[in-house]
Amino acid sequence: MEKLTAEIKNKDFKRVYLFYGEEKYLIRQYQNRLVEAVLGENAGMNLSVFEGKNADPKEIMSQAQTMPFFADYRVILVQESGFYKKTPEGLAEYLSEIPDTAILLFVESEVDKRSKMYKQTEKNGRAVQFTRQKDAVLKKWILSQLKKEGKKITEPVMNAFLECTGDDMELISQELEKLLCYTMEKDVISAEDVKAVCVPSVGNHIFDMIDALAAKNRQRAMDLYLDLLRLREPPMRILYLIGRQFYILNRLKSMRKTGIGDREMASAVKIPPFAVKKNLAQAAKFTDEQIQETIETCVQADADVKSGHLSDRMAVELVMTTIAGL
Numbered sequence: 134m135e136k137l138t139a140e141i142k143n144k145d146f147k148r149v150y151l152f153y154g155e156e157k158y159l160i161r162q163y164q165n166r167l168v169e170a171v172l173g174e175n176a177g178m179n180l181s182v183f184e185g186k187n188a189d190p191k192e193i194m195s196q197a198q199t200m201p202f203f204a205d206y207r208v209i210l211v212q213e214s215g216f217y218k219k220t221p222e223g224l225a226e227y228l229s230e231i232p233d234t235a236i237l238l239f240v241e242s243e244v245d246k247r248s249k250m251y252k253q254t255e256k257n258g259r260a261v262q263f264t265r266q267k268d269a270v271l272k273k274w275i276l277s278q279l280k281k282e283g284k285k286i287t288e289p290v291m292n293a294f295l296e297c298t299g300d301d302m303e304l305i306s307q308e309l310e311k312l313l314c315y316t317m318e319k320d321v322i323s324a325e326d327v328k329a330v331c332v333p334s335v336g337n338h339i340f341d342m343i344d345a346l347a348a349k350n351r352q353r354a355m356d357l358y359l360d361l362l363r364l365r366e367p368p369m370r371i372l373y374l375i376g377r378q379f380y381i382l383n384r385l386k387s388m389r390k391t392g393i394g395d396r397e398m399a400s401a402v403k404i405p406p407f408a409v410k411k412n413l414a415q416a417a418k419f420t421d422e423q424i425q426e427t428i429e430t431c432v433q434a435d436a437d438v439k440s441g442h443l444s445d446r447m448a449v450e451l452v453m454t455t456i457a458g459l
Contacts, residue, residue, distance in 0.1 A: 137163060137261050141170045146206070148231040149258030151217065151251070153241045156263040158302035163261070164210070164240060171206050171236055178202045181209045188214045190221040197227075197235040209237050217244035217251055225249035228257045265300045268405040274302075275309065279322070282313055286322045292407040293324050297331040300405070304334070335366055339374045340415065346456040347418040354453060368445035369438065375452055376431030382416040383424045389413060423459040430455045 140146060141163075150167065152160045172179050181196040183189070188211055201207040216224060216239065228250070231237060237258075244251055244260075254260045266274070272291055279286055286294070294312070298305045308331045315330045316322050333341075338357050345354035361371055381402045388398045399406040416424070434448040443451070 134159075134163075134261060134263075137167075137259060140259070141166055144170060146171060146236055147258035148233075148235070149228050149237045149239070149254055151239045151241065151244065151254045151258070151260040152263060153217070153244045153260070154263035155242075156265055156302060158306060159263040159266075160240060163263070164238065167238060168208055168210070171208055172204065176208075179204050179207045181207065183209070183211045183214065185213055186215050188216075190216070190224040193237070194224065194227050197231055197237060201234055205234065207235050209235060210240070211237065212240045213242060214239065215241075217241050217248055217254075220248050220250045225253045228253040231257070266302065268295070268300070268399075268407070271295065271300060271302070271305065275305065278309060279313075284313070284316065284320060284322055290322060290324050290327060292405075294322075294327045294331060295405060296337060296408065296411075297327065297333050299334040299336055301334075308332070335361065335364075335370075335374065336378075339371070339378055340411075342453075343375070343378055343456065344415060344418075346453060347415070347459075349457060351457055354457065358449070358453065362446075368449045369435075372431060372434060372438075372445070372449050372452060375449070375456075376428060376435075379424050379427045379431065381412060382419065383421075383428065385409065385413055386416045386421060386424070419459060427452070427456055427459070 137150075146167075152164060154160065168176060168180060179201045183193055193209055193211060196207065196209050199207060225248075228237070239250075239254070246252075251260060272295075275291065275294070276286070294308070295305075298308050311330050312322060312326060316326050319326070338361055342354050342357040345351075345357065358371070362368070381404065384402050385398055388401065393401075395409040396406050399409050404412065419427075430452055434443065434452050437443040438445050438448045
């Protein structure tokens with residue numbers, strides 16, 4: 134990303150770019166920055182966009198061969214084509230023959246680094262993976278957005294905000310906009326503001342649901358589960374997230390016994406450092422055996438759904454019943 138930023142700033146462009154990864158917000162930001170830096174006011178005449186699996190490789194190459202209209206470059210933007218998993222004939226080889234007047238930008242969710250397309254992109258251009266950003270980076274970014282609006286936030290309130298949003302920058306951006314509108318007349322954002330405006334993430338729902346089950350509060354757990362279904366969260370993803378949460382609890386309990394610090398534990402299980410204590414508190418509500426039993430139950434439930442022995446909703450509810458009975 135640093136090299137990409139420098140190329141955009143210095144207008145030292147490669148002939149081909151690949152942007153991929155799970156952080157869609159950053160991909161979109163850098164896509165727009167690159168197109169704007171290359172084309173400026175000429176985007177309407179010199180930008181060709183191809184979308185989806187039906188994108189025609191021959192047409193893409195033809196557009197790249199077309200001279201730009203009163204500009205130095207033509208940009209060909211290809212989104213979610215699948216070419217980096219199944220390479221079409223001739224396109225990978227073409228990446229070393231792109232004329233100096235064209236820039237190809239591919240945006241993909243998934244890539245196969247063994248593919249010809251990926252290897253040729255690295256050889257002839259720039260492949261950039263946009264991953265979820267670390268807690269410290271997210272906080273710095275949020276603070277910069279708040280500073281532009283003349284607002285302040287304390288560390289505990291920042292943590293509460295990130296607990297609601299998780300590390301998805303798209304969601305953070307949306308919730309931050311709502312928070313700024315809600316606190317328009319205030320200089321300092323409070324925990325009450327965050328609670329009033331921000332919608333808890335799916336991960337928070339799962340955490341709270343497990344807490345309710347540990348406390349034998351089945352009604353609260355069921356309400357949270359039904360909330361997730363109303364939000365159109367697939368039952369199999371709910372099952373996966375329950376299993377993942379117990380995997381995190383298992384790892385944290387194990388690492389705590391060896392004296393590993395909070396930051397190291399957070400990095401190992403991919404959660405923010407400020408969330409370690411909260412998760413350890415939940416882990417303390419279960420014995421090692423209960424945690425392991427739940428993980429095994431989740432694995433078996435997943436297998437039963439895939440083999441047709443259980444419906445997806447029945448599998449989730451079976452796991453919830455097992456946790457409540459621990």
